[in-house]
Amino acid sequence: MLGAVFVLLPLVAAHTGCGGQHIGRRNTGGPAIRSLEHRQVASSNEDPAAQCAPYNYQPATDLNSQFPTIWGTADLVSGDTEAAALFAQINATVNERLPGVVPNGDGSHSGSWGSSFSYPSSDPNCWWTSTTCTTPNSSTGIAADLTTMPEPETWGFGFDDGPNCSHNALYNFLQENDQKATMFYIGSNVMDWPIEAMRGATDGHHICVHTWSHQYMTSFSNQQAFAELYYTQRAIKDIVGVTPKCWRPPYGDVDNRIRLIASLLNMTTIVWDHDTNDWEEGTNGVTVDTINANYQTIIDKAKNGTFSTYGPIVLNHEIDNFTMQEMMDQYANIKAAFKYIVPIATGYNITHPYMEANITYPDFNEYIAGDRNVTTTSASPSASTVAPKAAAASNTSHASNSSSSSAAAASVTANKSAASAVLGVSLPAILFGAAVACIL
Template identity: 45%
Template sequence: MRSHSSIAATALMLLGVRAAVSSESDEAALTDMTSECTPYSYAPVAAAESQFPPIWTPVSAMVSKSDAGYAKFISINASIPNIAPKGVLGVPDQTIVSGYNPADPDCWWTVTQCVTPKVSGVKGDIAAAPEPRTLGYGFDDGPNCSHNAFYDYLTEKNQKATMFYIGSNVLDWPLQAQRAVADGHEICVHTWSHRSMTAFTNEQAFGELWYAMQAIKLVTGVTPTCWRPPLGDVDDRIRYIAQQLGLQNILWKYNSNDWAVNTTGITEATVQGNYDALIAAVGAGTFDTTGAIMLTHELNNYTMQTALDNYPKLAAAFDHIVPVGVSLNKTQPYVETNYTLPSFDAYNAARASGGSSSASSGSPAASGGSGSKSGSAAGNQATGGTSAGFVLQVSTLTLGLVVLGAALAL
């Protein structure tokens, strides 16, 4: 079976598309989706390709028994909670789901939305912004190759967010990933291949996190200390593994369901209704003591456009919209100490005064060059509405990207 990147590369070659960018600033300046989603070369990724599993392929085992990742896994394996995988290679076993003990011994979020672990020493999940009338703002599944209009809008609004990046997407679209750091957003891990984490063995689950962390470090120069499980699928075994890698688990209590639009009975009206319900809850006093986190996505043109369309309404309803890390007063978001986020008070004071709310940094981004990795994350692009003059456009790549969308569908 071909990887998503090879499918993408083939489709794009058939469309006669060629690479033409060499730096993050070059990529960020592009305004046409055809250009944004053109595969390009990046030397650090090409040089390190053998150190990673095939992109978009679930981690079946650690790539090398002699690297630091495998040594780290061996050092923690004996202490991992004795909870059996709930599926095979990232695919859930529905008989396990349906037959799961209702007492919830594993604190399995998928079934019970449990966020307080049952295993001693395992830290609880973050599912809400702790500050009152505050939205912990973030987006899953990036970096999307065509996200420039979306990120431009956030820049215009001096708005930072938490970006939950998939490792395979980062290697597909490294310059787009670098933009998150350049723009002052917070990056968290969203695994290597975006599969159900409780359906992996210990080694596989470790690898899904490890390789995503290494991809982000390779491309951006920073190592995240936060993560979000795809579909929220986590139990105490997976929490423990993530904790040993220094990753704080970020979940949510409100779900836009934007990723599922036009599938499983979810319509655009359903998604808008979910946004409207969150906004109404602010007015009803639901968040007067503790804020909110809503699940939204950078997945495709529709999800990004919907976020743009709803941003003014969210900003009018909430007192503060901040990255999740800022809501937690987590001023050091990465392992590297040369990069800091502002505190909650400092972030909001800067916005109120019209100053920059950006993070401060040394020079975390990796250097670029030429090499090979073709992009594949551009699937499912769709038309949208408008917001503050921004429209996420569909280009002549649309037909080819529809094909890719089918291949990349969640």
């Protein structure tokens, strides 16, 4: 028999606003922005208003019909037979391995679980939002979440909720400091701000999935949860040219069912063990001093030896101009207190963070020695490398007729020089080559 209605733990409740109104304010949302002309704003332009002027990037526009509604709850797109076939295989595996596990809540996806919903205090599904569980029972065969860095005195560096249209100041700062990070991108943001998404990979950051619409994942059906992950993974592939093997659940909301769906799409779940709560500034009386104190608490732990045997994975956001500026302001303090600041995958010596096996990142020792270069080879990855575990078909391909595919591919090629001009850099051929291959 199910237990009483659970009460959210303070640690979890403290993170319940990192999406919502902040994301809504920043994004004008959806296909409407596609009707405007492509903007010409170089990466050196750090004016937020200029950066966030809506623009049209034709390759992304041409792909709109193959994706869910931007900022809507993701679901299988009508006519996408390959996605449907892949989901059918994944769904069968989930139902076989986790029989009887159903979505949490009463149908809302906002974290309001409903007064009629109850969940056992024994936490049989390792539900983070209930107990901050990150290690499923070994009998499930599901891997534990990444929560800390294995290297001592090492800050696991990353940002949620990108790409932000006004991120030039932050990305320029990271570039000037030769600092790479893990970027957890929202699929709808990638479609809304494709040039900004491309810059993340061009600058050598690790790109991970942060779902399509930034809602509570355990409230979704299997099909919706699959779509939230799958279409974000594919949007990053189509726009940026890489297929991530990592993801982070919005609000940390994950359980065994969602972990399994993600793992069958070849994605590792990454959460965190320290939270700056930077998104809270300006809400409910939270001031800049409060956020500064949150950072200082983590920095003080580094100074007192707390991280002598491991490092924290710290939650930061690319969500608005304050959160980005706050990280820039705190960077020198963090660098003085920690031996190393590295992307999360680097701390785990993951040199192939994408399903494209011909893209290689430096390992931890190479990175701390000063090697920050991403290398690519012309050799194509094997089908077994690219394909999800649950299906032989690549999860980055999708149904489209030959004429629309050819037009989209031509559009990618035609817009390469324009995108390079906007970014102020020469985009690597590997990114556009992969995007064209995916469209075809």
